[in-house]
Amino acid sequence: MGRRVAIVGAGMTKFVRRAKETGKELAFYAAKAALDSCGAKLKDIDAVVLGSAPDTFDGVHMKGEYLSCGAGAFGKPYLRCFVGGGTGVFAVAVGWYYIASGIFDTCLVVCEEKMSSYQPHPQGAFLTIFDHTTERPLGPNLLWIFALEMQRYMQTYGIKKEEIALVAVKNKKNALDHPAAQLAAEITVEDVLNSEVLCYPVQRLDVSPVSDGACAIVMTNEYLARRFTDKPVWVSGVGWCLDTAYWTNRDLAYPRYVEEAARMAYKMAGIRDPRREIDVAEPYDPFDYKELHHLEGLMLCGRGEAPQLLVDGKTQRDGELPVCPSGGLLGVGNPIAAAGLMKVIEIFWQLRGEAGKRQIAKKAKRGVAQAWGDLMQVGTVVVLEI
C-alpha cells in the first residue's frame, strides 16, 4: 500500500476556554513546536494539511487561507480538509496519502480551532447543521442530537447513567496529568449525576467544554523518518466512512460508520482481532457516552458491552485496554479539529514512552485514535504502531 508513513514530531498549545492568541498564532505555536520537536525546519516540509471546523466560529470565510501563514503553508502545496468533529483524525489520513502516494516526502499537519469568538455562545454556530426546512424551524439546539442518541443507546442496551458518568470521572482525572488540559478535575459519579440537567439525559458534567487550541504533527516516509527521529511511529492504517445525513432514519444506538472506518483501517494494518491486537485507544469523547459508543464501533468490545469494561476498571491507565489516557475531550478540552489530532498525538507519545505521568502501565506497541463528526455521521480512524 504505497510508501510506509511515519509520524516523527508533534506539538500542541494549551487548550483554553478563551485564548488571547488568534487562530493564526495558535496554529503557529503548534506547528513550530511540532517542527522543533524533531529538529525540522519549514524548508524540510513539502506540503501542509490544515484541519479546521466551520468558518462560522471565526466569522472568517475561507478560514483555511486565513490560517495558512500561521500553519507554515507559505509558498507550499496546501489543503484545508473538514469533516466536522472528525477532522482532527481525518487530517492525518490526508497527510498519510500525501506521503504514501509518493507525491510528497514530508508533510506538516496542523489542526486549529478558535471557538470562543462566536457570541454569545459558540453553541449557536452549530444551529446551521440542522436541515434548514425540516428541522431548524423547530428551534433545535446542538445538544438535542446528542441527548436523543444517548437516550437511544441507554435504552437499547439497558445502560445506566451511573455507568456512563464513570467516563467523565476517569477522563477528567486522567487530564490532571496533561499539561495542556482545560478541565482536569477530581470528580465523583455523584457530581456528574447532580450537575445541571441541560437536555435530559445530558447533564453539565457529561459534556466537553468549548475551547481554543491547536495541534500539529510532522509526517514523512520510511526513507527519511530516521533523519528526524530515532523513534518514528508508523501510521499502519487509516479509515473513514460517512453515514446518511437523514439522521432520523438511522439506528442511533450503534455507530455503524465508525465500524466501517475501523474495518478499513484494521484491514490496512493487518489487524484481525482488534481486541487482542490493540494496546491503547483514544476514541472520541465529546460526551461521556460517546467514548463507550465508539469503543463498540471500534470493535474493541461487543455492542452494549463497553460500560462493563469501564466498571471493571479495564479502561484505566493500568488496565488491560487503557482508553483516553490523555484525559480526552472531557478533560483536556474540545477545540474541535485540534481535539482529534490531540488524540493521535497522545497515541504517538504513549507508543514512544513519552507520556510522562500519563504513561500507561502496559508496554504498548499499537494504538488507535478515532474521531467523529458532521451530523453525527462520519467516523475517522488511524492506527499507529512502533
Next chain:
Amino acid sequence: MKNFFATPLSEEDFKKRNFCFETWIGNCFYAWDCGVAIGKYLEGLKNGKIIGVKCPKCERIMVPPRIFCEWCFVLIEDFVELKDTGRINTFSISYISWDVKKLEKPQIPAVIEIDGASPGYGILHLISEVDPKEVKIGMRVKAVWKEEKEREGKITDIKYFKPY
C-alpha cells in the same frame, strides 16, 4: 517553540475589556428553495398530511421524502401518504435554549417513527400535552395540526405530537 503554550483569558477579562478586541454583528438573510421532494412534503403538511416516498427498487418507504434512494441510487417518483401517527424512537427533555439560557418550560424533542413508513424511519419533532416524566421510548403519538387556514406549508404546521 515549547509545547503547551497559550494565554488563557477569563470571562471577567472579556467583560471588563481587560484586553482589546473588535466586534461585528453579521446580518445574513437567506431564502431556501423547497426542492422537489421537500416541496411535496410541505404541500402535504399544508393539507394536513405527512408524505413519504417509496423506492422502486428496495421498496423502502422513507420520510422525510427525497427524489433519490441513497442505497440503490435510483430516481424516486412514488410519493406516498403516510399516517399522522407514530411511535417515539428516542426523546430528550431540553431545559436550555441554543445560547444556553434556561427555558421556562422544557421542550421535548423526539425522533418519531411515522406509521406507514419502513421501521426505523422517523422525523424530528416536538412532544407536548404530556408530563415530561411520562414520556417513554415506544410511546404512541399523534400529530396536533394547526387550524387549516393557519397552515402555510412548513414543518411547524404540525404544532407537536401528543400521546394518544
